[in-house]
Amino acid sequence: MRLGIVGVVIIALFSALFIRLWFLQVASTTSFAAQTEANRVRILHEPAVRGSILDRTGRKLVENKLVNTIRIRRGLTDDERKILVPNLAKALKPLGVTKAFIDKRLDSGRYGPYEPVPIKDDVPYKRLVYIKERPEMFPKVDVVRRSIRVYTLFEEIKLIYPSVFAEATPASHVLGYVGAVNKDEQKLHAGEGYGPDDVIGKIGAEQVFESELRGAPRTRKLEVDSRGRLVQVLRDKPAQAGNDVQLTIDLDVQRVAEESLTVGMRKASKLKDPGIKDRFKTFSAKGGAAVVMDASDGSIVAMASAPTFDITEFTDGIPIEKYTALNDSKSNYPLLNRAIQGQYAPGSTWKTFTALAALEVGVTTADEVYVDKGFVEFGDEPNVQTFKNAGKEAYGNVQLERAIQVSSDAYFFTMGFRFWSGYNNDNLKKGYAIQHVAKRYGFGRPTGVGLANELPGRIPDRKFKAQLNKNDPDTSRRAWLPGDSAALAVGQGDFLVTPLQLATGYAAFINGGTLYAPRLASKVLTPGGQSVLRDLPSQMIGSVEIDPAYRTVIMEGLKKVILGIGTAAEAFRGYSGLPAAGKTGTAEVFGKQDTSVFVGVLNPDALPESIDLADPLTHQYVIVVFVEEGGNGGSVAAPIAKRIMLALSGDPNPPEVRLVQPKTPGGER
Template sequence: MALFSPQFTGKNIAARTVGRDRQSLAIVLSITIILFGGIGSRLAYLQLIEGAQLRQLADSNRIRLIPKQPERGNIFDRNGKILASSRLSHAVYIWPQAPKKATWQTTRTRLAKILNIPETEIQQRLDKAGDNSPTLVRIARDLNPAQITALAEYRNELRDVEVYIEAVRNYPNQEIAAHVLGYTGEMNDEELAKKRSEGYRLGDVIGKMGVEAAFEQQLRGEWGGQQVEVDGAGRILRLLGEKPAKPGRDVHLTIDLNVQKAAEAALGQRQGAIVALDPNNGEVLAMVSRPAFDPNIFSKRVTPEIWQQLQSKQHPFVNRALQSFPPASTFKVITTTAGIESGKFAPNATLPTYGCMNIGGTTFCDWNRAGFGRLGFVGALAWSSNTFYYQIAQRVGEATLIDWTRRYGFGEKTGIELAPEESAGLVADNSWKQKNLNLPWSVGDTVNMSIGQGFLQVTPLQLAVMFAVPANGGDRVQPHLLKDNEVSKWRESLNLKPETVRVLRQGLRQVISGGTGQVLNVPTLPPVAGKSGTAQTFRKQAHAWFGAYAPADKPEIVVVAFAEHSGGGGGKVAAPMVLKVLEAYFKK
């Protein structure tokens, strides 16, 4: 028996409606299959084809890197005294997605006021990094206490701003050895483009000049940091991983801080340079250039006003110890060498000297316009007779004189680690003159060259290398700043005759004992040997030079002093500077 009976509505079911419900169901089912098929296809595409990229985008929104800058390696002098180190300071970072938030305008305005940085500069830094950057973007370094306090007070307006402690470069001696050490600073766009392949990135601090740039790879270290998970508001939820920053390696220099300070004091505020080196192995003991700068300035943002002030100092970033100038009579060391080594003059040869000489239709005079009577090489060095060396140059000829000039290392870089900042100087010859002046070489050019004038250009460092040759007995040394205690690899023999070395050493000693450098003939020093030079310049005061080494019989140190456009002569202006440096060295 049926439990339920069919109910009749009183209407007849038309034959044409039979099966319509089944047809509707099939249509709905087909539409559903198509829709879910499309969704499934899209999900499969997103998962299989674009899954990796989408996961990366999701992680970039969820995972952040808090960078940890490495501590840069220290720089020490030869005795272990600190020349450059690091100190802790506060830096400001911003989350890269901050500009997307409605509060960004308020944040940017407040931050710009506290840091005294234009809003446009803050925006440019963030735009450069991009809002998908996985790391925080540094906006400012080395904050002062007032800025740190202000950032804390306005914390509610600066929710996307972070303050971290990091190391910045510190130079405890300020301007002392500034041109040797150089300075550090954040990479600009051009530098970043060149060094990105080496692992550098936006915000990296690199050496910009000097030792900081030359030994960048040793000093830089490796970045570390923390990988954190953040929520939609940028709040840190948990630490995912941490990589300690790897500090850079220390660098030990040949510089002697005591000698460096003495050289800085000796040069004072004169525009010029002083170089001191060990003539036996080329170690640079001191290198001074004026005007100078304080490299600590670059540990924070350099404003246009500060930069303008620095530039008003007559090119303070130019290392004049590595720039070239006419060497004047100091060059007579090389003319003496060429004269004896050519075989055209015996070591004990003598020549008459004159007030003036007519050479090739031009009058060339001695510096005293009277001459010194008959002189040999020793006396000619002691009294710096020009007319003596005019005669040497005429008989030796341009080719031999130029050849020995280049053997001494003039006309090429010395090989010191500061190569990008070093001038090669100039040793002109006939081809150079034809190319640059469209004129042939003349005997007057050779005569001018014999006393260190004319086209000849030499750096103070090259001149120190020249004085090291007679000091060490005939070897050309390669000056260097990295302490390694090796000697043989920094010396190369010029194969001078023993008689040539003997004459040079006797002549340079007599300069001090009875010639133009008697200011160095003092009881506070061991016997000194050296040579003065006064370089004539166009329309300006002369340059003053003096180079010396001591003790004369067993030299330990060479010192070259250069005063740019000082006037007054090498024996009066530059020699007293050398005296102060030597006294400081031997006082130890």
């Protein structure tokens, strides 16, 4: 009968329902719980008061201030918006707020659908009262207190040293700044509760110590219904203020370093370049860096990069045009931290390490007398190549110590050829002696300071050269030639270092062989800075064995660089600071003026037991100065370094930088 068929159909339909229900509810692996959770739970964050940043003597470089911020709540109707936007723009006009700006903020996808949109920080009290008294003119406007970065000390410094700090703040690159979290950062810090209204450290210490400084935001977990109405507060975790961070930077030294660098560069731009026929041509000296490192533990005492910028511009969100200008070639990229992102040929400052390599593999001895004729010839007839000294000067009989003092290129070219001979005879230990030393002293890789975007530098070798010229039809260019070894021996060719790397390498040489990762901060303090939460000890990343005899002979040479006929003697005339040594460098750059380089050393002979941790005057320091297109090391970089060394010796206001007019055209010095 027909009813039977109907019964079968019904059974089939119900079976289908049962099976589907089983698969959906019991056998399913989809996380429906997560889906429903996402429906009903909203998590809101309010940032905590950010920690302060202190210098090594405890001075507060970066603090916070609670300011009144104007925000617009969500749920503005079209009518309300028509009233609010013009009124608010009018009321905040003196603070630079326009209608277009408010509209852009309101429509920006950066702010969540439940989060109020911040319009302006630090609104003066009188304006707030005006706005708060007129809710009909300013619907859905909120005033909240939030904390922003302030730089009280820098305001003073600006007043005292206007010539350098009128439009810049000290330590801008080191401290960094905070800014609104962007999408990438939110992704990177997923699960840490960053909302679109939150700030995050962008560069410098603000970025490196973000997790300490930030504290824990107030976190509220809300349950909402389908219409977005609050049903209940599931959790309310109070905010926890961020910890303070004490840097190893010394504000006085940092300030002096920046003054010296900036003033030195300014003066260099008026200095005549004798390397160019045009007698009115001066050095352009548009960029530079200075690093001061405590060789005893790798602490960075100062780190300067020029041109620099003003971090106070960032406290309330920097206008886009200004930000663009900071990343522009016209202003020579002020945001770039040249101490870690500038890669330069070290020039003759590298001779210290070439000398070490030469002594270690035995291509020379401290006693070998070399006759410097002002040039070296290499190769057999008819392929003789001639390498000349800077200024074609001939120094006559020189030993290693004197070769360093006068920066004899002939001597070190010869060392380069000797290394190359080893390479040619398959004695790779000898052939790659320089590369080997470079690697042991931390070159060719980031130092591990922790700052973002640090560059690794470059140690050229056979493989590198083959790769560099792999598309060159002339296969001979892919080979490692005697000239390559010679150029490397004087810190030229394809060799690149960052100022911080050079400081790190020298520090290891000076302190007797301990390679430290440069340290930016020494302590994490409790919020408010009352007590030490945790020490941040220096990180030893390597240990290099140095024969004390080798160290002594090289150090003697370095000490004489600033004396007598030394390349920096003129610059250091009248120097009255702590015992010092140094090495000049003048690096040729294709198509540009020479890079002026100087590496200074303080307390070169201090014994480990004589170093008193509490007394900074007993520490050993390395001072590295680079000036792009600044000419001779002895004429520009050395006087800058000298002034920084005086500051380190205890004089917070040393006499002004006095440059030395170079007489001879540039070269390997």
